[in-house]
Amino acid sequence: MSSPPESGPTLDAASPLPTELPAADEPAKVPLAIEDWATVIIxxxxxCITFANVLVRYFTSSSFAWTEEFSVFLMILLAMVAGSAAVARDRHIRIEYFSESGSMARRKRLSQFGAVLVAALFLLIAALSVRMVWDDYRFDETSPGIGVPAWWYSIWLPIVSTAIALRAIGLFIRRGRRDDRGAE
Structure with missing residues (x-):
């Protein structure tokens, strides 16, 4: 009996690794490990917070009042930090039909245009959120769940938005340098 012709890589555990593995992160002046470790910590x-709340609810039929509010804050912060990592690694959302087609010069321009737009958006968010933080502080706003000052939560929006904008600017610069050297 003859075996069927090979039509691509096999998926069994004994097969060798594919020849094309994903590329490592591009070198950046500010290490990408910052976002990675922040993600791990968050x-x-x-x-831990969720597990502790589950244990307390199971054994006492009550819960920690602060866990829901703090968990929501951490999830928002996690999304922002992950957004920063996505921008730094050039993994943000795009329509690949447009971004991956055409000449290298067109790809470079589209990549740089996307980085400029991301930087502009997050610089705008950072600038506007500074006003929000100031208002939270000035008017002594408190959080609805546990009554801590609201600026404790909102102060992170301009900080992380600025970080995302700086990562986008770094991506813009790296894309310009990489393609000028003839890489890829």
Missing amino acids: MGLLA
Whole structure:
């Protein structure tokens, strides 16, 4: 009996690794490990807080009042930090039909245009959120669940938005340098 012709890579455990593995992160002046470790810490805090609340609810039929509010804050912060990592790694959402087609010069321009737009958006968010933080502080706003000052939560929006904008600017610069050297 003859075996069927090979029509692509096999999926069994004994097969060798594919020849094309994903590329490593591009070198950046500010290490990408900052976002990676922040993600690990935030996820660890979320897991610990949620687990503690489950245990308390199971054994006492009550819960920690602060866990829901703090968990929501951590999830929002996690999304922002992950957004920063996505921008730094050039993994943000795009329509690949447009971004991956055409000449290298067109791809470079589209990549840089996207980075400029991301930077502009997050600089605008950072600038506007500074006003929000100031208002939270000035008017002594408190959080609805546990009554801590609201600016404790809102102060992170301009900080992380600025970080995302800086990562986008860095991506813009790296894309310009990479393609000028003839890489890819």
